[in-house]
Amino acid sequence: MPSETPLDRDVAALSEAEAAAEHAVIAARIAEADIRYHQEDAPTISDADYDALRRRLYAIEARFPALRSAVSTSVGAAPAGKFAKVRHVVPMLSLDNAFADQDVVDFVDRARRFLGLDAGQVLPFTAEPKIDGLSLSLRYEAGRLVTAATRGDGYEGENVTANARTIAEIPEILPAGVPEIVEIRGECYMGHADFAALNARMLEEGGKAFMNPRNAAAGSLRQLDAKITAVRPLKFFAYAWGEMSALPATTQMGMVEAFAAWGLPTNPRMVICTAVDEALAFYHALEEDRAGLGYDIDGVVYKVNELALQNRLGFVSRSPRWAIAHKFPAEQAFTVLEGIDIQVGRTGALTPVARLNPVTVGGVVVSNATLHNEDYIKGIGADGAPIRGGRDIRIGDTVIIQRAGDVIPQVVDIDLAKRPADAQPYVFPTVCPACGSHAVREEGEAVRRCTGGLICPAQAVERIRHFVSRLAFDIEGLGDENVQLFHEAGLIKSPVDIFHLHEKREAARVALAEYRERQSEERRQREGTEAKSKRKNEDRSFEGLEKLFRAIDERRSIPLDRFIYALGIRNVGEATAKALAKRYVGIDAFREAVARAIEGLPGEAWQTLTEIPRVGAGSRDKLIAAAGEFSGDLLGALDVEAALNRAGLNKPARDNLLAHFGDAVGVIRAAREAAGGQPGEAFRELASLGDVGEVAAISIADFFAEPHNEAVVSGLLAEVSVTDVARPATGGALAGKIMVFTGNLEKMTRSEAKATAERLGAKVAGSVSKKTDLVVAGPGAGSKLADATKFGVRVISEDEWLALLDEASR
Numbered sequence: 177m178p179s180e181t182p183l184d185r186d187v188a189a190l191s192e193a194e195a196a197a198e199h200a201v202i203a204a205r206i207a208e209a210d211i212r213y214h215q216e217d218a219p220t221i222s223d224a225d226y227d228a229l230r231r232r233l234y235a236i237e238a239r240f241p242a243l244r245s246a247v248s249t250s251v252g253a254a255p256a257g258k259f260a261k262v263r264h265v266v267p268m269l270s271l272d273n274a275f276a277d278q279d280v281v282d283f284v285d286r287a288r289r290f291l292g293l294d295a296g297q298v299l300p301f302t303a304e305p306k307i308d309g310l311s312l313s314l315r316y317e318a319g320r321l322v323t324a325a326t327r328g329d330g331y332e333g334e335n336v337t338a339n340a341r342t343i344a345e346i347p348e349i350l351p352a353g354v355p356e357i358v359e360i361r362g363e364c365y366m367g368h369a370d371f372a373a374l375n376a377r378m379l380e381e382g383g384k385a386f387m388n389p390r391n392a393a394a395g396s397l398r399q400l401d402a403k404i405t406a407v408r409p410l411k412f413f414a415y416a417w418g419e420m421s422a423l424p425a426t427t428q429m430g431m432v433e434a435f436a437a438w439g440l441p442t443n444p445r446m447v448i449c450t451a452v453d454e455a456l457a458f459y460h461a462l463e464e465d466r467a468g469l470g471y472d473i474d475g476v477v478y479k480v481n482e483l484a485l486q487n488r489l490g491f492v493s494r495s496p497r498w499a500i501a502h503k504f505p506a507e508q509a510f511t512v513l514e515g516i517d518i519q520v521g522r523t524g525a526l527t528p529v530a531r532l533n534p535v536t537v538g539g540v541v542v543s544n545a546t547l548h549n550e551d552y553i554k555g556i557g558a559d560g561a562p563i564r565g566g567r568d569i570r571i572g573d574t575v576i577i578q579r580a581g582d583v584i585p586q587v588v589d590i591d592l593a594k595r596p597a598d599a600q601p602y603v604f605p606t607v608c609p610a611c612g613s614h615a616v617r618e619e620g621e622a623v624r625r626c627t628g629g630l631i632c633p634a635q636a637v638e639r640i641r642h643f644v645s646r647l648a649f650d651i652e653g654l655g656d657e658n659v660q661l662f663h664e665a666g667l668i669k670s671p672v673d674i675f676h677l678h679e680k681r682e683a684a685r686v687a688l689a690e691y692r693e694r695q696s697e698e699r700r701q702r703e704g705t706e707a708k709s710k711r712k713n714e715d716r717s718f719e720g721l722e723k724l725f726r727a728i729d730e731r732r733s734i735p736l737d738r739f740i741y742a743l744g745i746r747n748v749g750e751a752t753a754k755a756l757a758k759r760y761v762g763i764d765a766f767r768e769a770v771a772r773a774i775e776g777l778p779g780e781a782w783q784t785l786t787e788i789p790r791v792g793a794g795s796r797d798k799l800i801a802a803a804g805e806f807s808g809d810l811l812g813a814l815d816v817e818a819a820l821n822r823a824g825l826n827k828p829a830r831d832n833l834l835a836h837f838g839d840a841v842g843v844i845r846a847a848r849e850a851a852g853g854q855p856g857e858a859f860r861e862l863a864s865l866g867d868v869g870e871v872a873a874i875s876i877a878d879f880f881a882e883p884h885n886e887a888v889v890s891g892l893l894a895e896v897s898v899t900d901v902a903r904p905a906t907g908g909a910l911a912g913k914i915m916v917f918t919g920n921l922e923k924m925t926r927s928e929a930k931a932t933a934e935r936l937g938a939k940v941a942g943s944v945s946k947k948t949d950l951v952v953a954g955p956g957a958g959s960k961l962a963d964a965t966k967f968g969v970r971v972i973s974e975d976e977w978l979a980l981l982d983e984a985s986r
């Protein structure tokens with residue numbers, strides 16, 4: 177609830193003056209909300225907030241009846257001036273609301289008491305979905321539709337006859353034999369799929385999207401120009417009636433069945449209940465099916481089935497005593513966005529989370545909701561097209577929160593009318609809030625990522641796990657569990673700490689002991705017995721720890737490719753790391769090359785051009801060259817077209833560039849800008865290595881340009897010596913040989929086998945050809961083995977391979 181109304185103060189504690197003051201404020205807010213909702217189809221508070229205001233109003237009036245005013249008994253809002261008015265012979269009233277199951281129990285008890293029923297007598301009532309649309313009254317005279325009217329204030333509605341006639345589901349003529357005067361009432365609504373399609377069309381035509389299906393239905397029906405209504409996909413369910421010259425039935429159910437027989441759409445979920453339990457079961461079952469109905473409902477309506485009993489029960493002020501609306505907890509609510517927090521995920525992704533003024537949605541108090549990503553906040557969808565009609569989200573905005581079922585609550589829209597005058601567009605951080613490293617966003621990616629992988633606490637555990645993984649430092653005894661526990665104990669915060677762990681032997685022992693203690697405690701709890709833990713945590717040796725220290729020491733020397741791979745640079749996998757190591761051989765040469773590449777790092781405009789789909793490096797360079805030669809000013813559109821033609825791009829590249837930058841002027845402007853930020857020679861060289869490429873080169877440069885990472889690399893180099901990668905094809909027992917592994921290897925993994933072969937100078941290929949020198953085939957080998965036979969390539973078993981390795985290492 178917005179803070180202006182202290183709805184939480186106990187009514188019993190209010191003085192008469194306080195009550196009067198609060199009553200006046202609430203009454204004014206209800207009157208205002210009624211006009212926005214019923215007359216303008218543009219609500220400014222949520223239904224739940226509205227209901228809470230009404231409940232509070234009635235609570236105050238119950239204690240101070242003298243405060244009752246027009247609002248207390250009002251229904252809807254007066255007809256809008258733009259429509260002709262229609263007087264309802266039988267008023268169209270509202271319904272009393274039930275929120276908790278107990279309210280329904282009370283309702284039935286009240287009705288039974290009123291009717292003087294004793295325990296043995298049943299009181300059947302109907303239960304049916306409460307459709308979330310707007311009520312519509314259809315008057316037929318001699319079987320012909322003569323007037324259609326909205327509810328208005330219950331006594332006078334708006335004449336929307338021409339509009340209603342355009343609704344396909346509403347019959348113009350009723351079958352012969354119907355009473356002379358028939359007034360059928362029901363709900364005019366719009367289905368989910370139709371609503372989505374209508375909104376897409378509205379946006380495409382440059383119009384405004386509707387907030388929800390109810391507003392869309394109301395806005396479409398209440399059009400001065402019926403031609404507009406005609407193209408809006410409106411539907412109708414009949415469930416009530418007004419003036420009738422004769423009644424076709426004596427029960428609620430019978431009446432609705434008669435309407436169906438006359439050709440009116442009625443809701444298939446309507447049932448008869450004889451006990452409260454049955455009604456509540458219906459309610460909860462419907463709530464579960466709610467999302468799949470295809471149209472919005474906001475609760476269940478119960479009505480006493482016998483019309484004779486309905487007549488005896490009659491009305492209280494604005495609603496019948498024989499019916500009640502049992503509302504579902506709201507799935508959407510308005511609240512104020514108080515701030516945007518940035519969370520950093522395990523892989524460095526920065527995710528914006530809305531900090532909200534707490535609000536109840538779907539029966540749960542929500543104070544955080546997802547904002548998805550940077551573009552979502554700006555009003556841009558995943559496909560680059562506007563969402564929410566292009567409205568961005570700002571701190572201080574009044575936002576709509578949605579929470580359906582178990583889905584994470586999300587911010588779905590904002591109310592522009594309530595935007596504070598000083599609200600600023602949200603600027604997404606370019607620095608990681610967890611570690612201060614810069615955060616970059618790759619073109620074509622929705623997420624921005626922290627580049628401080630090695631020091632970022634949010635990513636630490638993941639990165640350290642990668643650092644010690646098999647293809648990287650391969651430190652035995654430092655599995656996922658140990659990384660986690662040493663990280664939690666503050667002993668390994670970054671990879672450098674691994675090499676200092678032995679200096680903190682005591683602390684490591686304590687951390688390990690505590691971890692074991694926790695583990696066995698958990699086991700005890702799980703198994704439920706004390707006795708089970710036979711070895712009651714006796715002083716177990718810390719042999720494992722000593723072994724770990726030895727394993728770490730063994731890795732104080734590591735080949736360059738493994739070292740590069742271990743750093744966990746984005747887009748740098750095993751193959752890229754190998755290509756780099758092969759090219760630069762030693763760590764110093766590699767770092768120098770990267771430092772030079774950073775100096776020549778291309779500008780953002782160049783990077784953007786690089787990542788537009790179907791625009792390869794060739795097209796990009798052609799375009800930049802053409803833009804460089806182009807001397808005209810960008811306003812001369814003809815020249816611009818000519819310049820673009822001269823560039824000689826292929827069609828897909830050209831189309832995608834035009835789509836991305838809007839028009840030829842935009843393309844040339846972008847190309848000119850890119851020309852100013854072209855990469856230097858060193859960058860181009862880095863990017864041109866096999867298995868590296870421009871994307872990886874940018875990631876490498878970004879990584880080393882981040883001082884935090886440089887610091888960790890220097891720290892590591894003080895602890896480990898990075899060995900040069902032997903130039904291949906010299907000396908190794910398999911120098912220059914092309915090998916293929918196929919089938920299942922049982923004594924070593926595929927990647928191990930591959931690494932060993934490469935260490936001996938072989939090149940490992942993925943498929944067998946005439947050039948293949950050797951195939952190692954395990955069980956289950958298939959087509960590759962067949963190829964080997966076909967080409968006459970030598971094939972050996974895994975055991976023979978191991979023997980060969982033995983020999984080679986002697």
Ligand SMILES: NC(=O)c1ccc[n+]([C@@H]2O[C@H](COP(=O)([O-])OP(=O)(O)OC[C@H]3O[C@@H](n4cnc5c(N)ncnc54)[C@H](O)[C@@H]3O)[C@@H](O)[C@H]2O)c1
Nearest residue numbers: 209210213219221222223226270271305306307311415477
């Ligand atoms: N957000 C706002 O600013 C705002 C303002 C005013 C009203 N409202 C919403 O409207 C409600 C009050 O409006 P109300 O006075 O129309 O009461 P109501 O919506 O609680 O109940 C009466 C209405 O229910 C509808 N209905 C749907 N299915 C029905 C069925 N099967 N049988 C009978 N009636 C059915 C009819 O149109 C009827 O007029 C509030 O509880 C709130 O949800 C919201």
Ligand SMILES: [Zn+2]
Nearest residue numbers: 608611626632
């Ligand atoms: Zn970070």
